[in-house]
Amino acid sequence: MAIADIPEYAHLTGADVEALGAELDAIRADIEADRGERDARYLRNTIRLQRGLEFTGRMLTMGASRRSLWWAGAGTLGVAKIIENMELGHNVMHGQWDWMNDPEVHSTSWEWDNTGPSAHWKHTHNYIHHKYTNVLGMDDDVGYGLLRVTRDQRWRPFYLGNIAYNTLLAVFFEYGVAAQHLELGKKRKTPEAKAALKRDLADVGRKIGRQVGKDYVLAPAISGVLNRSSRAARKTAGANLLANVIRNLWTNAVIFCGHFPDGAEKFTKADMDNETQGQWYLRQMLGSANFRCGPTLAFMSGNLSYQIEHHLFPDLPSNRLAEISVRVRALCEKYDLPYTTGSFPVQYAKSWRTIAKLSLPNKYLKDTADDAPETASERRFRADGEPRLVSSVDQRTGRRRGLKSAIADNRERRRERASA
């Protein structure tokens, strides 16, 4: 089972959760008051860098019939597309730069270099995923309607292919993004729903047409004409394909590191309707995972290495997440909450491990749905017959005892049991 009673799971009282919420609100207010010229410069430089890389990449791929230029072009264009999708597209569409009041860099007007139309993505991602983060049956990002990523999803023979689907999803991730909004698995009964689907399909079709036209028809055609060779055209198309795949694999990896490594929790629909702001914050903290990074990795991931902070403050500028993370970590210490992080390869490997494991039915899996690495519930702490978990303060140290200590104790007990 996934978590239904979030404060109980986290060992916090209602008052604790509200206090935590107030501290997070204060972080937001501080950053908002401090936003200014420095941040705007960061964004403008990022845009300039991205446009420069994109232009360079395009120029290099025009000479893609030379092997070295083929690789250089595909690599440069791939990096340009990553920056465009992550640090620019994703973050601009979140409204992180709306405060600049710049009509060209605004959540309402940005269109990204991806086959999924911005308008669709803002709905599935900004609204559905960010409001209902990791809530089973509400957040489509949980498994993308394709993968089994938690024991709470009933096993079906289809999931034997979990690994294969995930590989395909990673390679063609942009098409997954494009399809997500269409909810193709859903039955549409009313005429309005059918008309809406038709409209959405047309939007996606147009966007895919433009993207494919650019990368696989026009650019190769120009290359073919410039080089007077059809081989050059084919090579350019190939380099563009590689650039897109590089971007797809990378963005998919970054995104999977955000919610699928061990320790990133899933939730049930219980109590969603009257969730307070404090509880929402808490859910974001427990449901997201970071990976450790230096400035380059942070930049290339669109600062989604700070996924926890991004989920707490989806509309605060990405370049501030690093400093926000220092304060969020301190809060996790104070309230004794886990702060899920690890190195990038380890976090990514953990998400693959879960996907591999969950291709099998539960009877072959060791852990229960209440106490598995990828999903846990408040029941994991009731194994010893304790009725209810309560927030407590250690008399000796004056430290709050909460979820983090409880998980550590649990682990300790298990180890003892195993050795006994």
Next chain:
Amino acid sequence: MSWRERFEAPVAGVAGSKATNWVRAAAARITTPLLPDDYLHLLNPLWSARELRGKVVAVTPVTADSATIVIEPGWGFSFDYHPGQYIGIGVLVEGRWTWRSYSLTSEPAGSAAERTVAITVKAMPEGFLSSHLVNGLKPGTVVRLAAPAGEFVLPDPPPAKLLFATAGSGVTPIISMLRTMARRGGRVDAVLVHSAPDEDSVLFVDELRRFAADGLIDLRLRLTGVDGRLDAASLDELVPDWGDRQTWACGPGGFIDMLGGMFDDRGIRSRLHVERFALERGAAGAQGGTVTFGRGGKKIEADGAQTLLEAGEEAGVLMPFGCRMGICQSCVVMLDKGCVRDLRTGVEHVEGERVQTCVTAAAGDCTLDV
């Protein structure tokens, strides 16, 4: 959709001539989802017709606290505006583009010849942006522009009997009208009543006197420091036949209301054409107000706690929304007029900004573009 609409789709809403937009649309196939302009403006900020821009070429003091700002617009700006219209101008201050509207003081034919436009700005005591424009703007600065707009214009040819009634910087839209009349050369019976605290604070005082000497206007200055406020009685005295004249008036709210009352009393309101100053800020700290939904014209009274999203839904407007908690940006709309407050942080947003209707409430009367 015809093939033509499909071809032009990427440049829908981009200013520019038909031919250049076709070039743009063709090139956009390879720059999609961007326009070629998005790359070009990195080379020269004026090379974009996607968003109008301009470069400040001169800032010339007019009085102690006002200056004329001459701007060279970039691609896509059309010079066929009418005297009396205003433009929106966006200036970068601490990383943010801050927008205000100002009357054009240049004269259209001269503008087109010199490829520049001019606005005249008076620094308002509380006006953060106007002071910056008057005192802090350097030639060479790139600004954003919104195309000329406004109904406050003179017909061509002008009516035979005219009254201009202005107060303070309300003379700015009129000066463009006068310059145009002077250039065209025709003469009509025009009176200008202008009220200002003293001679030194009268904008364009020399030029106005010259127009008077040339017989273009009959100038009646009212210096409130000496003569007291201009009220209905004194206007009656200054221009006894005001009721026979088509009147163009611009000034602060109280001044316009006073004139409106006079014309209403005589039942000749249709002869009065007015332009009010846009407020630099909502009445400070105001809570709630009348929210107008611009596209359908629906209105509703909202208090300072009700979100604009709720207000709109209550008024029966189809409001865009998503999370309803300020995180998804689905509900963002343009604030066309007035001032709103972010309920989370208390920050005020003014016209020309896009606001999240799910977490903002009216701070005075406001108009939304939905």
